[in-house]
Each structure stands twice: as structure tokens, then as C-alpha cells.
Amino acid sequence: MMLSRMPDRTRARQLAAEYIAKGDPTGWFERLYREADEGKSIVPWAELRPSPNLLNFWRDQPIPSAGKTAVTVGCGLGDDAEQLAEWGFATTAFDVSESAIQSCRSRFLDSRVEYVAADLLQPPDSWFRAFDFVLESNTLQVLPPELRARAMENAAGFVAEDGRLLVIARARDENDPRGEMPWPLTRRELNHFTEIGLRELSFEDFLDSEDPPVRRFRALYANGVE
Numbered sequence: 001m002m003l004s005r006m007p008d009r010t011r012a013r014q015l016a017a018e019y020i021a022k023g024d025p026t027g028w029f030e031r032l033y034r035e036a037d038e039g040k041s042i043v044p045w046a047e048l049r050p051s052p053n054l055l056n057f058w059r060d061q062p063i064p065s066a067g068k069t070a071v072t073v074g075c076g077l078g079d080d081a082e083q084l085a086e087w088g089f090a091t092t093a094f095d096v097s098e099s100a101i102q103s104c105r106s107r108f109l110d111s112r113v114e115y116v117a118a119d120l121l122q123p124p125d126s127w128f129r130a131f132d133f134v135l136e137s138n139t140l141q142v143l144p145p146e147l148r149a150r151a152m153e154n155a156a157g158f159v160a161e162d163g164r165l166l167v168i169a170r171a172r173d174e175n176d177p178r179g180e181m182p183w184p185l186t187r188r189e190l191n192h193f194t195e196i197g198l199r200e201l202s203f204e205d206f207l208d209s210e211d212p213p214v215r216r217f218r219a220l221y222a223n224g225v226e
């Protein structure tokens with residue numbers, strides 16, 4: 001697979017536009033990963049390391065992991081999922097792209113993570129309230145805005161009683177242009193998590209360590225009363 005340090009999003013944007021126009025807004029991910037496997041494209045978000053935005057968060061507010069379950073939404077090539085397993089969670093990780101999941105399995109041959117091809121928009125019923133920690137990093141922003149509420153409801157549905165959901169996403173103000181894929185989220189969009197019953201424990205609006213820096217939201221939610 002060809003990977004990029006200087007992400008060129010041209011092909012990803014082309015495919016996103018093509019698949020969305022034909023009414024298949026998640027079909028382009030498999031196509032992009034397959035093209036990357038064949039050395040014809042790159043996966044612009046594949047950095048082959050755990051997200052610094054996850055690591056920084058954990059350094060300041062680690063979440064108990066002993067005997068706990070976790071799931072990584074839209075896990076890509078698996079680095080964040082491996083990190084969660086390393087921290088001690090019994091970890092499941094899923095992606096809509098079968099090729100991405102195959103790459104995770106072949107990259108991490110002795111992994112303790114269970115890698116599954118699944119769609120956040122139609123997840124298995126057995127995942128409802130099944131995870132003590134849910135990580136959603138950068139998947140909502142690659143879904144068209146009209147699909148995000150459903151995606152958020154399903155991600156929130158994974159969180160066990162007293163569990164936590166950590167969301168990391170590109171950020172914009174309401175008046176900012178929508179931009180190109182990956183389309184940043186607004187604070188109002190993210191508030192859907194509290195509208196559907198999660199409790200916001202922390203919310204950050206910050207510039208990350210990328211070059212150039214990217215504005216992001218990072219929010220931690222809880223399921224259940226204090």
C-alpha cells in the first residue's frame with residue numbers, strides 16, 4: 001500500500017464526489033483502500049501511528065481500562081485500536097471498508113483486537129450498549145452532513161451504562177464555508193450527542209499539532225447519570 005506523509009486528497013475527493021452523486025456515500029472508502037493496495041492511490045489520513053490527539057488526551061485524562069471493552073469507529077488501518085488494546089481494553093475495531101480491515105489484520109498479525117468490517121450506519125444489534133469506551137476519531141467528517149445524526153446516534157448507542165465516548169473531529173464555525181472533504185463539523189452538529197441523552201464531560205476547541213495546524217473539536221461524553 002502506498003502511504004503519504006504529505007496528504008494529497010485529490011483522488012479521495014474525486015471518489016467521494018463520484019460516489020455521493022450516485023447515491024452511495026460510503027462506497028468510496030473501499031474503492032480508495034483498494035486502489036491504495038494496488039499502489040494507484042494514497043489514503044490521505046493513514047499515518048501509521050496512533051493519533052496524537054488521542055495520545056495527548058490520554059496523557060491528561062486516562063480512562064480506566066482493566067476489564068473494560070472498547071470499540072474504534074472507522075478504524076482505518078488500526079493504529080488507534082492497537083493503542084487501546086495496549087492500554088488494556090478488550091478492543092473491537094470496525095471499518096466500512098473490507099480492504100482496510102484486511103490491512104489491519106495483516107499489519108498486526110498477533111493483535112488482540114477484533115477487526116470487523118461493519119457500517120456505522122447499520123451496525124450489529126449486539127453492539128448496543130456493549131462498550132465501556134467508544135472512540136470516534138475523524139469518521140463523522142467524511143460523512144455527508146445529512147448522514148451524521150444517524151451515525152452519531154449509532155455511535156452513542158454503543159456506549160455502555162457509565163461508559164464514555166471520545167469524539168475527535170475537524171471543526172468550523174457555523175458561518176465558515178462547508179469546505180471540501182473532510183468536511184469540518186460545527187459545535188451545533190456535535191451537540192446532537194447531548195440532545196440524544198449523553199452527558200458532555202469535556203469539550204475542547206483547539207489547533208492540533210499538524211503542519212499547518214488543523215482546528216479540531218475533542219469532546220468526551222458519558223452515558224448515565226453522575
Ligand SMILES: C[S@@+](CC[C@H](N)C(=O)[O-])C[C@H]1O[C@@H](n2cnc3c(N)ncnc32)[C@H](O)[C@@H]1O
Nearest residue numbers: 029045074076095096097119120121137138139
Ligand atoms: C478519515 S478516516 C479516519 C480513520 C481513523 N479513525 C483516523 O482517525 O485516522 C475515516 C474512516 O472511516 C471509515 N468509514 C467511513 N464511513 C464509515 C461507516 N459508515 N462505517 C464504518 N466506517 C466508516 C473509512 O473507511 C475510513 O477508514
